[in-house]
Structures are given as C-alpha cells and as structure tokens.
Amino acid sequence: xxxxxxxxxxxxxxxxxxxxxxxxxxxxxxxxxxxxxxxxxxxxxxxxxxxxxxxxxxxxxxxxxxxxxxxxxxxxxxxxxxxxxxxxxxxxxxxxxxxxxxxxxxxxxxxxxxxxxxxxxxxxxxxxxxxxxxxxxxxxxxxxxxxxxxxxxxxxxxxxxxxxxxxxxxxxxxxxxxxxxxxxxxxxxxxxxxxxxxxxxxxxxxxxxxxxxxxxxxxxxxxxxxxxxxxxxxxxxxxxxxxxxxxxxxxxxxxxxxxxxxxxxxxxxxxxxxxxxxxxxxxxxxxxxxxxxxxxxxxxxxxxxxxxxxxxxxxxxxxxxxxxxxxxxxxxxxxxxxxxxxxxxxxxxxxxxxxxxxxxxxxxxxxxxxxxxxxxxxxxxxxxxxxxxxxxxxxxxxxxxxxxxxx
Numbered sequence: 001x002x003x004x005x006x007x008x009x010x011x012x013x014x015x016x017x018x019x020x021x022x023x024x025x026x027x028x029x030x031x032x033x034x035x036x037x038x039x040x041x042x043x044x045x046x047x048x049x050x051x052x053x054x055x056x057x058x059x060x061x062x063x064x065x066x067x068x069x070x071x072x073x074x075x076x077x078x079x080x081x082x083x084x085x086x087x088x089x090x091x092x093x094x095x096x097x098x099x100x101x102x103x104x105x106x107x108x109x110x111x112x113x114x115x116x117x118x119x120x121x122x123x124x125x126x127x128x129x130x131x132x133x134x135x136x137x138x139x140x141x142x143x144x145x146x147x148x149x150x151x152x153x154x155x156x157x158x159x160x161x162x163x164x165x166x167x168x169x170x171x172x173x174x175x176x177x178x179x180x181x182x183x184x185x186x187x188x189x190x191x192x193x194x195x196x197x198x199x200x201x202x203x204x205x206x207x208x209x210x211x212x213x214x215x216x217x218x219x220x221x222x223x224x225x226x227x228x229x230x231x232x233x234x235x236x237x238x239x240x241x242x243x244x245x246x247x248x249x250x251x252x253x254x255x256x257x258x259x260x261x262x263x264x265x266x267x268x269x270x271x272x273x274x275x276x277x278x279x280x281x282x283x284x285x286x287x288x289x290x291x292x293x294x295x296x297x298x299x300x301x302x303x304x305x306x307x308x309x310x311x312x313x314x315x316x317x318x319x320x321x322x323x324x325x326x327x328x329x330x331x332x333x334x335x336x337x338x339x340x341x342x343x344x345x346x347x348x349x350x351x352x353x354x355x356x357x358x359x360x361x362x363x364x365x366x367x368x369x370x371x372x373x374x375x376x377x378x379x380x381x382x383x384x385x386x387x388x389x390x391x392x393x394x395x396x397x398x399x400x401x402x403x404x405x406x407x
Contacts, residue, residue, distance in 0.1 A: 095112060239355055327391060329347060381407060
C-alpha cells in the first residue's frame with residue numbers, strides 16, 4: 001500500500017495535466033489575501049511561473065522583467081531603479097507567509113529561490129515499502145508482467161495523490177468553515193487586520209480649519225501644544241477610545257497618528273484603521289474608488305456612485321449647529337492596492353456619525369445585527385456598511401444600518 005511522503009521534492013511539470021496543477025496552485029496563491037490587494041506582486045509571480053512552464057526560464061533576467069512586467073524602458077538603469085529586486089523580495093516573503101498557513105494542504109508548491117527569478121516547483125510524492133521477492137520468483141516474472149505491475153502501481157500512486165489532494169482540500173475547507181463558525185462577529189470583522197505581526201496603525205482626522213501638514217524643527221513647544229498643529233474633536237477622541245478598546249481586548253498592539261503626520265511609507269504593507277472622513281485626508285483618498293464615497297463641500301455627503309443623484313446622506317455644514325438632527329456614517333473593510341494591506345474605515349459625514357460608527361464596531365450586539373444582514377462568507381470579503389444616527393440633545397443616537405455592499 002503506498003504511503004504519502006511528506007517531503008516535497010523538486011519537480012518539473014511536463015504534461016498539460018501537470019502544468020494545470022501548477023497553474024491551479026498559482027491561482028490559489030494569488031487569490032489569497034497575501035496577494036489579492038496588490039497589482040505589482042501578482043503580475044510578477046504570474047509572469048515568471050508561466051514563462052517557466054513555457055520553457056523560458058532562462059530568459060527571466062532582471063532587465064527583461066523590468067521591461068515586460070513593470071513597463072520600464074529597455075535601457076533603464078537597474079541600479080537606480082531596483083523595482084524587480086524589491087518586488088521579487090516581497091513576492092518571496094508573501095509566498096512564505098502563504099505556505100506557513102497552508103503547508104498541510106499544499107501538494108504542489110511554487111517557490112522563487114533567492115538570487116534567481118526562475119521559479120521552482122515542488123511535489124509531494126507517495127512512496128511504497130518494497131519487498132524483495134524470492135530469487136526463484138524474481139526469475140519467473142516475465143518482463144511484460146513487470147511492466148504491467150509498474151504501470152499498475154503508477155495508477156495506484158496517481159489515484160492516491162488525487163484522493164489526498166481532494167481530501168486535503170475538503171479538510172482545509174471544513175476546518176476554515178468550523179473555525180469561522182466559532183468566531184464572534186467582532187473577530188470576523190477584525191481578523192484580516194490581525195494577520196500582520198506589525199502594530200495596527202490608527203490614523204485619526206484633525207479638525208482644525210487651518211491644518212499645517214507637519215511641524216518643522218523650528219516650531220516652539222508652545223506653538224506645538226497650543227498652536228494650529230493639533231486639534232482633535234471630542235467625537236474623534238471618543239471614536240479612538242472605542243476602537244483602541246476593542247484592539248486591547250484582543251491583545252493587539254497599535255499606534256496612533258494624525259492624518260497630516262501619516263505618510264504613504266507609514267501606511268504601506270500594514271493593517272490600517274481610519275477614523276473620520278472630511279477631516280481625514282487618507283479616508284477621503286482611499287475610499288474614493290469604492291461604490292460609496294465621501295464628497296466634501298459646503299454640503300458633505302456619502303455618495304452612492306451607482307445612484308449619484310441621491311443626496312439624502314448628507315449634512316449642510318453651514319446650517320446652525322442646533323438644527324442638525326441626523327448624521328450618517330460608513331464602516332468599511334477592504335484591501336487597498338495603494339497601501340497593500342487591509343483597511344478598516346470608521347467615519348461619519350459629521351462628528352456624530354463618526355462617534356456612532358465607532359460604537360457600532362465596538363458593540364457585539366450591533367455587529368451581530370450586521371452579521372445577520374450580511375451574506376454568507378462576508379468575513380472573507382470586502383464590504384461597506386452605511387449607518388444613520390439620530391442626533392438627540394446634541395449627542396449621537398444609536399447607529400442603525402441603512403444599506404451595505406459586499407464584494
């Protein structure tokens with residue numbers, strides 16, 4: 001009876017069926033959260049794998065990849081523009097992270113060795129315990145019978161491999177389903193943000209009307225503490241307390257930066273939480289490509305790009321403070337190509353909405369209500385939820401779901 005050898009061995013896929021196994025593994029890797037939020041890294045990995053399968057591994061040089069994958073000029077300087085080397089390093093890291101989580105189910109494995117842009121393929125092959133026949137029996141076995149036996153064992157091996165692949169796939173699926181069923185709605189909401197080992201970065205909006213992007217070295221301590229550099233509203237402070245509270249409950253480290261202090265380098269390749277909308281330039285920028293986005297003018301609103309004429313999710317900021325009776329908010333979670341990581345948005349049209357949205361994500365009861373309205377599998381997808389909150393005695397009322405979209 002053949003048994004599975006848990007050791008992966010180097011393998012060269014030759015037949016169309018073998019190459020299909022590699023391509024299926026490639027798509028599984030690229031559809032994982034490690035890659036699906038990026039355009040650059042999936043493009044590089046897809047190119048080198050297909051080139052290797054087509055017998056063009058020898059052509060996979062840095063300059064060739066810079067031209068073919070990243071659109072560089074054929075004469076570009078690879079020393080001053082190391083886009084291929086940097087991207088290949090990131091691809092190697094993400095492949096390692098993927099197999100760290102899926103090593104028990106992977107029967108075909110794709111690697112990108114250090115110092116090379118040609119991928120390697122590994123296969124877990126079954127091996128059998130051999131029993132030496134008696135010399136007389138060995139002498140009596142005809143060559144045709146030996147060939148038939150080898151062919152029979154090969155069929156058995158292929159059958160075992162197929163069954164193991166299928167069983168591994170089903171086991172992984174049901175394991176993930178069972179694990180997901182045990183998770184609370186809050187854990188499902190935050191799980192993508194918890195995959196990174198780096199502290200989660202919370203970026204809060206500052207509401208001073210004359211924002212200064214960043215203090216200079218000449219700024220005095222008095223100007224730093226009382227000048228126009230920092231101004232956080234009470235609603236933003238409450239929202240920060242609510243959001244940081246659920247992170248502490250789950251034992252997660254975090255950092256806090258104001259939107260004017262957070263650079264693209266700060267927010268790239270890490271989990272990100274954005275608090276506030278019109279007062280947070282990163283919220284306005286990262287949400288803009290989505291179906292629901294914030295528009296900022298005298299009237300600030302959440303716009304449905306599929307129904308742009310709708311304007312009821314809005315507040316006229318020129319109206320008297322006491323006349324605002326309702327605010328709207330967005331809770332969204334998505335993978336962003338710019339930051340190359342998961343983003344959670346907790347933001348209102350006005351300050352009441354931001355406070356209500358933070359209460360929504362920090363409340364087990366509200367998240368349970370959301371889960372009941374969301375489609376199955378929402379925890380593994382991107383989504384936006386629109387909320388409304390009645391303003392009662394200048395305080396944010398309970399958040400109520402208005403609509404949602406999942407993709």
